[in-house]
Amino acid sequence: MILWAQESEGLPNSPRKYKISRLGWNDGHWVLWSQHGSVKAYNEVKKLIANDVASMRQVSRTMGPARDVDKLAYAQQMWRCRKCPYRWTCQGASNPIRARLEQEAVEVENSRSQLAE
Incomplete structure (x- = not known):
């Protein structure tokens, strides 16, 4: 979300100005997880996304233009x-x-x- 927010006009550019929260259901009750944004987390997320994109490109090349799933x-x-x-x-x-x-x-x-x- 910070990556998206930084490209949106009018929102802060610094990752430190954001609080990242996730709400989930676990063992019959709601759990809230929160973490303040940081430059380190921002850089790690950018690397993770870059790796995901590279992996998807590799999968696409492996499947070929016909998108043959059997080649995976x-x-x-x-x-x-x-x-x-x-x-x-x-x-x-x-x-x-x-x-x-x-x-x-x-x-x-x-x-x-x-x-x-």
Whole structure:
């Protein structure tokens, strides 16, 4: 939010002038978490967002122009599949460890054939 606020006209530029709060439900009661803004937190958030953008670009390149989800790496652990929106159509959902190994074998074979050309 501080990143957004700094680009908005009329709001303070210094991260220290903000208080970041989050309200959540935990074990049957509301919990309020608050923290004052800081330059360190601001810089960490900028790095986090930059890393997220870089990761999404890598995913986009991996999927290719057709946005082929099957080109993405399968999960390494079953629990990661629980909330995945593609779990119903994913070829690796029933056994992600085996699917990942098979996928890696195909990738190795493809890279070998490309080197041979």
